[in-house]
Amino acid sequence: MAKPMTKTQLVAALADKMDTDKKTAGNALDALTGLITEEVSNGGAVTLPGVGKIYCRERPERMVRNPATGEQFKKEADKQVKVTIAKALKDSVNG
Known part of the structure; x- marks a missing residue:
């Protein structure tokens, strides 16, 4: 597996694609x-065409188990950020 692109590398590649300087990119x-952070934090969703959809899902209160001790306890309701990958991206990776 290849190493993930760092923010610096991403900014440099974006600047190159946009034909602009790194500061603007x-x-x-x-x-x-x-x-994206603001929209998803407020319960909305953001669709990035060709990449996927980023959204927040609420999870209800539930019983969970501590794997070390086996003790069960109630976990409060919380939110979870989810990403659904676009079919176009899946096809380009697999094709």
């Missing part, structure tokens, strides 16, 4: 990340 990436 970095600001664009930060703005996009901020928008």
Whole structure:
């Protein structure tokens, strides 16, 4: 498995694709990340065409078990961020 792309590498590649400087590309990436975070935090969803959908799912209160001790306890309701990968991306990776 290849090493994941770092933020610095991503900003450099984005700047190259946009034909702009790294500062502008970095600001664009930060703005996009901020928008996604804000929308998903407020219970919304964001669809990135060709990549997938990022959304928040609420999980109800439930009983869980501590694997070390076997003790069961009630876990409060919480939220979980989910990502559904777009079919186009799956097909390009597998095809």
